Amino acid sequence: MESDRAFGWYLIPNGTTEQFLRENPDNLLGNSPLAFFSFIAANPNGIDNFWRLSPNEFAWTDLTNDSDIDFNDVMIGIQFG
Ligand SMILES: [Ca+2]
Numbered sequence: 105m106e107s108d109r110a111f112g113w114y115l116i117p118n119g120t121t122e123q124f125l126r127e128n129p130d131n132l133l134g135n136s137p138l139a140f141f142s143f144i145a146a147n148p149n150g151i152d153n154f155w156r157l158s159p160n161e162f163a164w165t166d167l168t169n170d171s172d173i174d175f176n177d178v179m180i181g182i183q184f185g
Pocket residue numbers: 164165166167172173174175176177
């Protein structure tokens with residue numbers, strides 16, 4: 105097993121991956137669409153938009169400021185094999 109690999113998640117509110125890569129590839133605040141990653145350092149707002157609710161359940165909040173930290177905009181459950 106290699107230890108130098110990781111995977112993460114991202115959410116693009118009101119857009120697609122293709123739109124993000126074409127229209128805002130630097131993920132700059134003020135441009136759109138934005139992408140919110142499971143890695144804080146990759147987020148345009150520098151805050152954690154992604155929570156791990158349990159080992160298999162994850163949730164995002166989709167705003168760029170802290171006025172809405174509801175973490176119910178996307179919720180996913182994953183079963184690892
Ligand atoms: Ca929200």
